[in-house]
Amino acid sequence: MIEKTAAELSSALAKGDISSVELTRAYLERIARYNYQLNAFITVCEESALKQAQTADEKRAAGDRSPLLGVPLAHKDIFCTQGVTTTCGSRMLHNFVAPYNATVVEKFSAAGAVMLGKTNMDEFAMGSSNETSFFGPVRNPWDTKRVPGGSSGGSAAAVAADLCAMATGTDTGGSIRQPAAFCGITGFKPSYGRVSRWGMIAFASSLDQAGPLSKSAEDAALMMNVMAGLDNKDSTSIDLPVEDYTATLNDSLQGLKIGIPRQHFAAGLGAEVEQAIRDALKEYEKLGATLKEVDLPNNHLSVSAYYVVAPAEASANLSRYDGVRYGYRCENPVDLEDMYKRTRSEGFGDEVKRRIMVGTYALSAGYYEAYYRKAQKIRRLIKQDFNNAFDEVDVIIGPTSPHTAFELGAKTDPVTMYLEDIYTIAVNLAGLPGISIPAGLAQGLPIGMHMVGKDFGEAQILNIAHQFQQQTDWHRRKPALGQEG
Amino acid sequence: MEWETVIGLEVHVSLSTKSKLFSGTASEFGAEPNTQANIFDLALPGTLPVFNEEALKMAVRFGLAIGAEISKRSVFDRKNYFYPDLPKGYQVTQLDFPTVGKGALTITLEDGSERVIGVTRAHIEENAGKSVHEEFHGKSGIDLNRAGEPLLEIVSEPEIRNAQEAVAYLKKLHSIVRYLDISDAIMAQGSMRCDVNVSIRPRGEKALGTRTEIKNINSFRFVEKAIISEVHRQQELIEDGGQVIQETRRYNANKDETSSMRSKEVANDYRYFPEPDLLPVVIDDAFIEAIRIELPELPDEKKVRFTTQYNLSNYDAGVLTSTREMADFFESVSSQSSDAKLAANWVTGDLQALLNKNNWEITASPIQADRLAALILRIKDKTISGKIAKTVFEMMIEDSSPVNDIIEKNGLKQVTDSGEIEQLVDEVIANNPVQVQQFKDGKEQVLGFLVGQAMQLSQGKANPAQVKQLLRAKLA
Numbered sequence: 010m011i012e013k014t015a016a017e018l019s020s021a022l023a024k025g026d027i028s029s030v031e032l033t034r035a036y037l038e039r040i041a042r043y044n045y046q047l048n049a050f051i052t053v054c055e056e057s058a059l060k061q062a063q064t065a066d067e068k069r070a071a072g073d074r075s076p077l078l079g080v081p082l083a084h085k086d087i088f089c090t091q092g093v094t095t096t097c098g099s100r101m102l103h104n105f106v107a108p109y110n111a112t113v114v115e116k117f118s119a120a121g122a123v124m125l126g127k128t129n130m131d132e133f134a135m136g137s138s139n140e141t142s143f144f145g146p147v148r149n150p151w152d153t154k155r156v157p158g159g160s161s162g163g164s165a166a167a168v169a170a171d172l173c174a175m176a177t178g179t180d181t182g183g184s185i186r187q188p189a190a191f192c193g194i195t196g197f198k199p200s201y202g203r204v205s206r207w208g209m210i211a212f213a214s215s216l217d218q219a220g221p222l223s224k225s226a227e228d229a230a231l232m233m234n235v236m237a238g239l240d241n242k243d244s245t246s247i248d249l250p251v252e253d254y255t256a257t258l259n260d261s262l263q264g265l266k267i268g269i270p271r272q273h274f275a276a277g278l279g280a281e282v283e284q285a286i287r288d289a290l291k292e293y294e295k296l297g298a299t300l301k302e303v304d305l306p307n308n309h310l311s312v313s314a315y316y317v318v319a320p321a322e323a324s325a326n327l328s329r330y331d332g333v334r335y336g337y338r339c340e341n342p343v344d345l346e347d348m349y350k351r352t353r354s355e356g357f358g359d360e361v362k363r364r365i366m367v368g369t370y371a372l373s374a375g376y377y378e379a380y381y382r383k384a385q386k387i388r389r390l391i392k393q394d395f396n397n398a399f400d401e402v403d404v405i406i407g408p409t410s411p412h413t414a415f416e417l418g419a420k421t422d423p424v425t426m427y428l429e430d431i432y433t434i435a436v437n438l439a440g441l442p443g444i445s446i447p448a449g450l451a452q453g454l455p456i457g458m459h460m461v462g463k464d465f466g467e468a469q470i471l472n473i474a475h476q477f478q479q480q481t482d483w484h485r486r487k488p489a490l491g492q493e494g
Numbered sequence: 495m496e497w498e499t500v501i502g503l504e505v506h507v508s509l510s511t512k513s514k515l516f517s518g519t520a521s522e523f524g525a526e527p528n529t530q531a532n533i534f535d536l537a538l539p540g541t542l543p544v545f546n547e548e549a550l551k552m553a554v555r556f557g558l559a560i561g562a563e564i565s566k567r568s569v570f571d572r573k574n575y576f577y578p579d580l581p582k583g584y585q586v587t588q589l590d591f592p593t594v595g596k597g598a599l600t601i602t603l604e605d606g607s608e609r610v611i612g613v614t615r616a617h618i619e620e621n622a623g624k625s626v627h628e629e630f631h632g633k634s635g636i637d638l639n640r641a642g643e644p645l646l647e648i649v650s651e652p653e654i655r656n657a658q659e660a661v662a663y664l665k666k667l668h669s670i671v672r673y674l675d676i677s678d679a680i681m682a683q684g685s686m687r688c689d690v691n692v693s694i695r696p697r698g699e700k701a702l703g704t705r706t707e708i709k710n711i712n713s714f715r716f717v718e719k720a721i722i723s724e725v726h727r728q729q730e731l732i733e734d735g736g737q738v739i740q741e742t743r744r745y746n747a748n749k750d751e752t753s754s755m756r757s758k759e760v761a762n763d764y765r766y767f768p769e770p771d772l773l774p775v776v777i778d779d780a781f782i783e784a785i786r787i788e789l790p791e792l793p794d795e796k797k798v799r800f801t802t803q804y805n806l807s808n809y810d811a812g813v814l815t816s817t818r819e820m821a822d823f824f825e826s827v828s829s830q831s832s833d834a835k836l837a838a839n840w841v842t843g844d845l846q847a848l849l850n851k852n853n854w855e856i857t858a859s860p861i862q863a864d865r866l867a868a869l870i871l872r873i874k875d876k877t878i879s880g881k882i883a884k885t886v887f888e889m890m891i892e893d894s895s896p897v898n899d900i901i902e903k904n905g906l907k908q909v910t911d912s913g914e915i916e917q918l919v920d921e922v923i924a925n926n927p928v929q930v931q932q933f934k935d936g937k938e939q940v941l942g943f944l945v946g947q948a949m950q951l952s953q954g955k956a957n958p959a960q961v962k963q964l965l966r967a968k969l970a
Binding site: 088089095097102105107108109111206207208209210211213214215241242243244245321322324325327328329331333334335345349369372373374377381 | 533536537538539540541542543544545572574576578581582583584636763765766767770771772773
């Protein structure tokens with residue numbers, strides 16, 4: 010049962026084939042068996058999960074028919090959960106217990122979903138391999154020598170290994186889509202403003218967006234039905250009606266115009282990945298879609314612009330971790346400056362410190378124009394590229410990552426690591442919705458297909474992804490997990 | 495050499511919104527430490543700001559009151575620095591696109607002359623918390639009640655030329671924000687704070703001298719003294735061949751001198767950038783007009799009206815309109831007594847003296863407008879003389895019973911009964927034969943003496959006009 014999609018579990022629960030308590034217990038057992046190999050969870054909430062499952066079963070008995078009632082999920086440890094530690098993958102917050110729930114957490118709770126625990130992640134969501142976590146790296150269920158991608162690597166690995174039915178993640182430059190690609194699952198980043206950021210620990214405020222990691226596009230739609238919507242506590246959340254994302258999943262793709270970005274099929278793209286995407290595009294042609302090459306001429310600037318804007322915002326967002334009010338504080342500070350210096354030196358890992366320094370530098374007097382201002386201009390150019398492309402096509406499709414999951418420790422140079430997100434980063438800069446879905450295997454490792462939609466075109470993207478999954482079974486492929494512990 | 499002083503003021507007023515600038519927390523003065531700080535004010539991870547539109551309306555009100563340009567689009571920025579009472583590690587303020595642009599206000603100097611002082615801008619920002627160093631035995635406490643309170647920072651042009659003008663400017667600002675009901679502006683409580691930028695240059699010189707900034711002065715008097723002292727210091731320094739260095743200084747009232755806090759070279763690089771958690775604030779003409787029609791009568795307009803409607807002198811009108819409470823008090827006394835002239839005299843005279851002596855606000859006056867009007871009515875209907883009225887006024891401070899009762903029970907009623915007055919006059923004539931003879935011999939000025947004698951006999955209660963009339967009749 011645990012290998013099923015959330016949609017399938019939802020109907021099994023509705024039919025009474027299984028109770029939420031039984032299902033929750035099954036996932037908890039599987040976590041107990043496999044988490045030591047994968048390190049996908051930082052916190053497992055056994056007791057409260059079973060209690061929530063119990064409540065869900067009671068609600069169902071009382072007539073509650075919410076689709077995700079009793080379905081077990083995991084939250085990335087970036088979402089504040091009242092009474093449960095929220096670490097953000099950092100020593101700085103290793104002991105932090107929020108007195109409130111993130112809006113996303115609150116909404117899933119109201120929908121009756123059962124929270125199994127909090128998943129591992131790159132520290133403060135800064136990383137593309139889940140190797141920067143204070144709690145150790147997450148391992149890819151398809152090959153535990155390999156990374157699951159990042160920063161939502163714990164969520165991606167947990168969903169891929171059936172340690173939960175679905176999980177939340179956040180995506181600032183590809184942090185949902187790239188781990189989804191590496192782990193062979195579906196990962197969806199909605200348009201900026203679609204999902205509330207309240208209670209989601211900030212990395213780069215103008216780029217961060219929460220979204221689902223799931224076993225199918227249909228599950229992503231079910232999750233989006235819960236997550237999306239205006240939140241008065243987040244001034245950047247958008248006041249647009251929330252559609253029923255499941256309602257249009259089966260719309261025909263006849264006449265769909267797919268854009269193939271020249272820049273995403275250029276040098277650097279692995280041959281097997283390219284072949285898998287080209288094969289997938291043929292599926293779409295069979296469904297009545299037409300392909301058209303499009304240009305994203307400024308795409309090559311996106312990583313550079315991103316690594317100015319994101320660290321700049323992060324440098325300010327992470328100033329609050331100063332040892333004064335909560336979180337890590339160094340031992341026996343001699344004075345204020347000593348407390349600041351040692352708290353932050355000891356509390357943050359190398360990658361976080363690197364980005365704080367880059368961001369601080371980019372905002373410094375005399376450099377602001379050359380870096381931050383210029384990066385903002387590039388951001389507008391990138392948005393314009395997408396607007397131009399969407400004048401001609403309905404969706405843009407390419408690879409999520411140039412290659413499949415790499416081995417732990419393989420990428421030691423930060424810039425090489427930053428280039429991991431070459432296809433995904435521009436989407437965050439433009440604020441558009443993007444999804445990664447499984448589209449093949451190369452030497453036993455999943456390949457992700459990336460689709461970018463128009464502003465707030467969530468429903469269409471999910472429809473396009475779902476139609477592919479109706480024709481193929483890549484999203485049904487499972488990793489063979491190693492020996493039980 | 496003759497020196498010219500150049501002063502610019504940066505005034506922070508806390509806006510009296512019901513809740514803080516970006517969180518729903520109340521922001522009242524004087525609550526127990528950290529009882530007015532929610533998860534956002536504490537900068538817990540994941541919390542986000544939501545702009546309090548009330549603060550925007552107040553800023554626009556202020557802008558309109560000083561005839562300033564109102565920005566249709568203002569943008570919040572983060573100003574980054576580390577300090578324990580700054581929970582987020584940055585202050586949210588408006589750098590390049592403040593809500594209020596260029597405006598001006600007219601100040602009145604002690605000699606009655608007026609000057610117009612330019613206002614460069616006024617921007618909305620959040621307050622920091624407060625470090626508490628007492629009671630913690632070598633450690634520091636942090637009180638975040640104030641953190642996130644809305645402030646309006648009003649920046650003047652460097653057009654102020656001396657300490658008196660600076661104080662007049664501050665008083666005018668104080669008056670305007672109180673008229674607008676957007677701030678208590680109580681300097682002692684920190685709801686109005688002032689940073690002073692001072693430089694000097696040889697008279698006639700166009701270029702500005704190097705300035706120093708004196709931070710956080712908390713009374714009008716100290717602003718005046720700090721400027722005088724700092725100007726003096728700069729003059730001596732330059733005349734001795736030294737140079738003023740650009741730095742932040744603090745004013746020590748006990749020593750009456752300024753001292754260096756930190757120099758600009760080691761100053762923070764604040765690394766401003768647009769606050770990504772907030773959208774730009776966009777308003778339209780309708781928004782501005784709705785605020786404009788709600789504007790109250792402002793001190794300058796009121797002053798003009800008082801001179802024409804009540805026929806008051808410029809000076810009296812100026813004093814009476816210096817605060818809205820004072821103006822309201824006067825108008826209440828005036829309408830209830832139907833005598834603007836007497837009302838103005840009493841309010842600017844005895845009442846003002848009483849308030850000054852006790853350091854009372856007019857709203858806390860022990861004599862309220864209705865009772866002062868009653869007193870004036872008793873003068874007008876000749877129940878008491880103007881002189882006795884002063885005695886009654888003194889009694890009214892302690893005695894809250896009706897004015898008529900005070901007059902009655904203290905026997906202060908003016909004697910107008912002609913029989914009683916005749917008795918008095920007869921007694922005076924009998925007791926002062928020499929003076930009576932002098933008067934009869936044509937020495938007219940003696941009459942005043944005789945009237946005085948009668949008044950003394952009556953302990954001031956006799957109607958002096960009646961006494962005089964009767965004396966003349968009897969001695970004719």
